[in-house]
Amino acid sequence: MMTQIDSEILVGVGNLSDIDFDALIELNSFGERDIQEDKHIKVCSLCSEGEYCEEYELLFEMEESVRIFSDGQIIYDGELKLDEDTISIKVNFNSFTYQVLKSPKIEDHGLCSPCYPSQADLDAKGNFKTYALPNDFKRK
Numbered sequence: 001m002m003t004q005i006d007s008e009i010l011v012g013v014g015n016l017s018d019i020d021f022d023a024l025i026e027l028n029s030f031g032e033r034d035i036q037e038d039k040h041i042k043v044c045s046l047c048s049e050g051e052y053c054e055e056y057e058l059l060f061e062m063e064e065s066v067r068i069f070s071d072g073q074i075i076y077d078g079e080l081k082l083d084e085d086t087i088s089i090k091v092n093f094n095s096f097t098y099q100v101l102k103s104p105k106i107e108d109h110g111l112c113s114p115c116y117p118s119q120a121d122l123d124a125k126g127n128f129k130t131y132a133l134p135n136d137f138k139r140k
């Protein structure tokens with residue numbers, strides 16, 4: 001049985017059909033390819049010289065199945081870092097789910113299992129503090 005630390009707020013997981021994509025695309029977005037591009041440019045001598053780089057070209061062929069939408073700054077430095085007090089929503093297009101990583105809207109929900117361990121299901125009742133989808137991004 002998992003116990004919850006008082007100050008801990010869980011990531012809320014929901015079904016993509018909840019989301020108003022017209023509202024979501026107004027936010028900054030950040031994909032797995034962007035992360036890899038950042039990492040590559042930091043270490044590549046060709047890219048830093050502005051020369052043709054085959055590895056960089058290959059990054060553009062990566063599938064974009066995961067994107068994070070946020071109104072704040074997302075920094076990649078070995079791990080993803082999100083500003084506090086932002087809205088940050090990770091969209092998993094392949095599994096048709098979204099994860100609310102940060103949100104000013106907090107609700108009580110039950111745990112999500114088994115796909116997203118230690119995260120909460122936004123459709124389940126429970127008493128875990130959970131980041132929920134702000135109303136502005138809910139499909140009407």
Ligand SMILES: [Zn+2]
Nearest residue numbers: 044047053056
């Ligand atoms: Zn390069």
